[in-house]
Amino acid sequence: METSILSLLIFLPLLGVVGMFIAYTLKQDDIIFKYIALLATSVQLLLTVWLYFNFDPSVALSSNISINPVKFSVQVPWIESFNIQYFVGIDGLSAPLVFLTSLLMFICILASWNISKHVFAYFALFLLLDTGMMGVFLSLDFFLFYIFWEVMLLPMYFLIGIWGGPERKYAAIKFFLYTLFGSVFLLLGMISLYYYSGIESFNLIALISAAPSISGELWGFQVKYLIWIALFIGFAIKVPIFPFHTWLPLAHVEAPTSISVILAGVLLKMGTYGLLRISYPLLPGEVVAFAYTLAILGVINIIWGATNAIAQKDLKKMVAYSSISHMGYVLLGMAAVASTSAAGSQAGMNGAVMQMFNHGVITAMLFLLVGMLYDRAHHRWIVFPEDYEKPELAGKLGFGGVSNKMPIYSGFVMVAFFAGLGLPGLSGFISEAFCFIGRFSIFKFLTVLGTLGILLNAVYFLRAYQRIFWGEEGASTQGLSEISIREIVILSPLLLLVVALGVYPAPLIDIIQPAVQGIIDTVQSAL
C-alpha cells in the first residue's frame, strides 16, 4: 500500500476512464458513467484520507540532504537514455493540495450530476483532468511534472469549450493559448536546467543541490536568471499574476460551475505550487533577488483584482476577480521568504501555503453557490448591465430579498462571503493574517498598501450580499426555490473546513510547517 498509494491516486481516475470507455462500447445508460466517475473519485478521496492519517509531516522532501527514500515515494527509471524517471512523492507542501484536489473532484462530480449533454465525454475528460492535477502535485521529476502539467490543458479546453457559456469557444482557446504560452517557456527552462546543472537529470531533489551551481552567461544575463524568468512566466500565467491574468475572468465565467470550481480551486494553485516546489529550492539566489518584485506584483494583484471585482455586475465575474485578489496574498506571503527574521519568513510562507488551501476551499464554495443561483434564475446579474437584452431591466438590481426565499442558501453564502473577505474565526482570516505578518517583517510599506485589499474585498462582498439577499424582492427572486439536500451535502464539507480551520488551524500548519521550513532554509542559504 505504501509504495503504490501515490500511483494509485494518480492513475485511479484513468482507470475510471477505461471503465467508462468499456461501458460506452457496451452502449450503457448515461447514468452508469456518473456512477463510475463518482466511484473513482470517492475511492480517491478515501485514499487521501488514509494518506492523511498515515502521513508523517516531519520528513521534508525539500531539505538539502534528502535523496533518501521518503515514505510513500516511488522512483523507477522511465526513459533511461535521457535519465527520465517516474518519481513521485509527497511532503507537507503537496499534501494539503492533494487532499484539496480529491475533495473538490468528489464534490464537483456530485455538483455536475445534472449534466445531460454528452455525459460520457464530460466525465471522461473530468477524470483525465483529475489525473493531470494529481500528477502535478505528486511528481518529483521535472519531466513528469511538465507532462502532467500539459495533460490538463486538453480536457480543460474541451470542458470549457463544449459545456461552457455563450462565449465558450473564445474562452477555451484563449485559456489554451495563454497557458501553452506559459508552458513552452517552462519547457525551455526545464531543458536548460537539465543541461546547465551538469547532472543531466530532471530529478527535482537532485537538482536542489546541483542547480545553484549553474554558471554561464547568455545575451549578457546570468543563465540562472534567465531560467528563473522562463519558469516564472510559466507559473505566473497559471497563478495568474498581473499582467498575465486576462484569461482568467473569461475562462472562469464561461466555464460550467464544476469546471470553475476546479479552475479556481486547484489550477490556480499549481502556479504558486510550481514556484514553491521548483523555482524556490532550485534557484534560491534569484528568489532572494526577485522577492521585492514578487511583493510588488502581489500587491498589484490584490488591489487590481479587488478593484475590478468592485466594478463587476456579474456575480461570477466578481468571484473570478476576487480569486486574482486572493492569489495576491499567496504571492505576498511567498515574498516574505527573503525576510531575515525567522518568525517573519515562517509566518509568510506558512501563510502562503495555507492561503492556497483555504482559498481553494472558499472559492470552490463561492463558485458552487453562484452556480446554484444561476441554475434557478438563469442569470447571475447583481445589477443588470446597460446593454441587457431586456432594456426595461437595464440598470436595475438583478435580485433582491433572496434571503426570504432561500434562507439556508443565504446562510451558506454569508459564511462564504465572510470567509472571502477574511472575517476572523473563518479560515481565510488566519492565512491572510499570516501572510501580512510575514511580509511586514521585510516590506513594510508594501504590506500597508496590501492591507487596503482587505478593505476593498469587504466592499464588493458586502455590497453584493446586500444587493442580492436583502431589500425588496426583485422580479428574478419570485421563482427561486430553496437548495436541495444534494446541494447541502455538496456544500457542507467545505463549510465545515472553513469554520474548523478558522477556529483551529493547527492540523494544517503541522503538516505544512516542516516542508516550508525546508524551503526557507534552502532559500535563505543564498541570502
Added chain:
Amino acid sequence: MIYLDNILSLYYFQSEILLCLGVLLLLIVSVYKNPSIKSFYIILSTLVLSLLSTLYLIFDQASLSTGYKFLFLESIVIDPYSNFFKVIFLLSVLMVVLLTYNNKEVKREDWSEYYCLILISTLGMFLMSSSLNLLMIYLAIEMVSIPSYMLAGFNHNDKASNEASMKYVLYGSFASGLMLFGMSWIYGQAGSIYLDDIGVYMMNSTQFEFTSLISFILLFVGFGYKISSAPFHYWVPDVYEGSPTPITAFFAVAPKVAGFALLIRFLYTAMAQLNFSTYSIEAIYVDWNLILAVLSAVTMTIGNILAIRQSNVKRVLAYSSISHVGFIMMGFAVVSFTAVTHMLFYIVMYCFMTLGAFAILILFTDKYSFSSVSDWNGIGFIHPIICSLMVLNLLALAGLPPSSGFVAKFYIFATIIQSKTYYWLAVVAILNTVIALYYYFNIARAMFLESPSERTPEKVDYITATVIAITSIQGILFYVYWSDLYNLIQGLF
C-alpha cells in the same frame, strides 16, 4: 567497409530490384482487362516483399558483421541509415496505398498507372537515401520528382489538379536545374562527384570558401525544394490542394523524408569532417549550420503564420508540413550525432502523425466531400472515436502532451539547448508552437465545439479504420514509451 562490383552488388540491391519487378508487372497488367484489383495486389505484395527483404538485410548476420556495403562502384551504400529510411518509406507508402483502396478520388481504372508511378517514386526515394555521388543524387531526385509531377495532375479533368501538376513541374525543373549547376561548380572545384572526395577537397581548400558557399547554396535550392524549406516552399500549398488527397498524403510524407535523408547524408559526408572513433565532428565547411538555422526559423514562421488564415484543411496541413520542416531543420543548427538522432526521431514521429491526420482527412473528404474547416462542424459527435484520434493527431502535430509529437519536439529543443548556442532559435520555435496550436485547434473546435450540421452518418470501412488506428495510436504509444525507438535510431551510425 566493403566495396562490391556490379554483379556482387545485386544481392544487396534486392529490395530495389523487387520494386523494379513490381513496376514491370504493373505495366504488363495495365494492358489486361480490369487491371484495378490485380494491380492493387501487385503493389501490395511488392511493398511487403521489399519490406521483408530490407528487414532480411538488416538482420542478416553476414551483412551486419561486415559493416557498410558500397555497391556499384561506390555509387550506392547499404548501411543501417539507409535501411532505416527504406523501412520508413515502405511503411508510409503502404499506408497510402491502403488508404486509396476505398477512396473514390483516384479512379479504379487508373490504378495500375497510379501504383506504377508510386512504385517508381519509391524506388527513387530508396536511391535518395543511399546515394553516394552527385550523379546518383541527381538521378534519384529526378526519379522521385517526375512521377510526382504526374501524380499531382492525376485527376485529368480537374483544373486544380492540372494547375498543381503544372506548378510542380515548373518549380521542380527550375530547382533541379539550379542544383545541377551547383553540382557542376562542385565538380569543377573538387574534380570528383563522390561525396567523400568532395569532403576531402573541402577540408584542404579553405581559401576557396566563397566558391564553396555558392555551390552549396545552389545545391541547397534542389534539396530545399524537395523538403519544401523556405524560400523554396511556394509550390507546396497549391500542389497539396490540387492533388487527390491520398497523393497529398504521399507528398507530405515520403519525398520529404527522402529529401531529409539525402540532405543529412550530404551535409555530414561532403560538408563536414567526422571522426567515427570518437563520435565527434571535427570541422564543418561554409558554416552551413548558421544558414540552415536561419532558414529553419524562417520556414517554421512562414508555415505557421500563413496557416492561420487558411480555411481549406488540405492547405492547413500543407502549411503545417512546411512548419514541421522548419522544426526538423532546427536540428541542422547543431552539428553533432545527437542532433541527427533527434532529427531522425522527429522525422519518424512526423511521418506517423501526418499520415494519421491525412488518413482521417481522406476518409472524410471521401465520405462527406469535406474541403473547408467549417465542413468539419460537429463531425465529432457523429464519429466520436475517429475524431478523438484526430484530436490526438492534432495534438501530436502541435507538439503537446499526451502525444508522441511532444517527445519529438522536446528532443529537438534539447538539441538546441544542449549545444548552448542558437538560443534565439529555441525562442522562435516555442513561439511558433503557440501559433501552431491555434490553427490545429481550429479543426478540433470545428469538430467538437461547433453545433453539428445535418448529415447522415456513413459507415467507415475496415481498411481505412485500420490505417487510422495504426497511425494514430502510435501517438499515445510512443508517448508512453519511446526508449527503444530512440536507442534504435542512436545505433544507426
